[in-house]
Amino acid sequence: MIRFEQVTKRYPDGTTAVDGLSFEVAEGELVTLVGPSGCGKTTTMMMVNRLIEPTSGRIRVDGEDIAGVDPVRLRRRIGYVIQQVGLFPHRTVLDNTATVPALVGWKRARARARAAELLDLVGLDPKTYGPRYPEQLSGGQRQRVGVARALAADPPVLLMDEPFGAVDPVVRERLQNEFLNLQRTVRKTVLMVTHDIEEAVRLGDRVAVYGQGRIEQFDTPGAVLGTPATPYVAEFVGADRGLKRLSVTAIEADDLEQPPVARLDESAARAAARLRGDDARWAMVLDAEGDLHGWVGVDEVAHAGPGATVGDLAHRMNAWVPVGTPLKQAFGVMLQHDAGWVAVVDGARFVGVLTPAKLHEALRRSVDADAHGVGRGDVEFDSIADA
């Protein structure tokens, strides 16, 4: 846990970089600090590992006032990832990753075994990449080594300063996804600086939006986008914040439409009669357990030969998304397959389909929920058609 209590930093030339800052990062929480250049993000971060000393106020890590902790000892408890990565050019990737365990006195074999494990965790095969030197890696791979190195001694706290800033947008998104998956397993207490609001809302459990040396809003991504606390925040998150919400709103089972369904072993003739009765043009095909198998057109089952089953005619499903997927990703899948809907599964079990109309409802519902501070399920929704 990291706690700022009325922290101010004034540089010798009189610049007040941070002014009376108070906030807390809970254990296992990822907080992003976002704001324009020069607003005090890096200063905030560097005070946590005492690379910069505050002018006044107190910072606690796990309850302990860090002013009384030896900086070198403190830094061993805190992983640090920076944009320029800062790998040692003359050391192999494996030795770079083993730096901190070696510093804190682990035996060489244990430190290297741990480094190999960490490289694997960030998606770099230690056999291939371990013996290489940093210059023999791509920018994205170097960033991964930076993350592996910061995690190597298993510090409870991680500071990340624009960790994905130096790579192109495609690699960046991949690294962000990988890091989110990693964080689900390692559950570090993370403070991450970024100037990119999309990155801040995507990665943060909570987001601190900085103005000049002060936090203008400290809240969940949904709330920052849905109900900006000040005109400054509204301006900073941008006019397209509705679009940005797509990436922070997850699909819930209640958001989905229930299309007609046919069973894999059902006779085609029976399915055709039933589906025609319901005026359906196609149906989802499920197996006996309710797992998603594919889909079938009603005309196809209607024109099938005698004795055919739905399973004989079903098409395999090419695209589906798990429940909990962000709406933006689901919408991307819809566009990619040029489809009017996308199937949603929970494990293998089919739970429903997401359509553009349902996507709009889900988005509206999440905006209203944030505005009223209630759970999404409690919000009444009137569609435009009902109004």
Ligand SMILES: Nc1ncnc2c1ncn2[C@@H]1O[C@H](COP(=O)(O)OP(=O)(O)OP(=O)(O)O)[C@@H](O)[C@H]1O
């Ligand atoms: N050593 C220093 N001496 C004087 N002023 C400084 C010093 N370091 C930073 N500042 C000033 O403090 C303010 C905050 O700087 P800081 O680096 O924390 O901002 P930032 O939000 O991280 O910016 P960026 O996104 O550009 O990295 C800026 O006005 C900066 O010029």
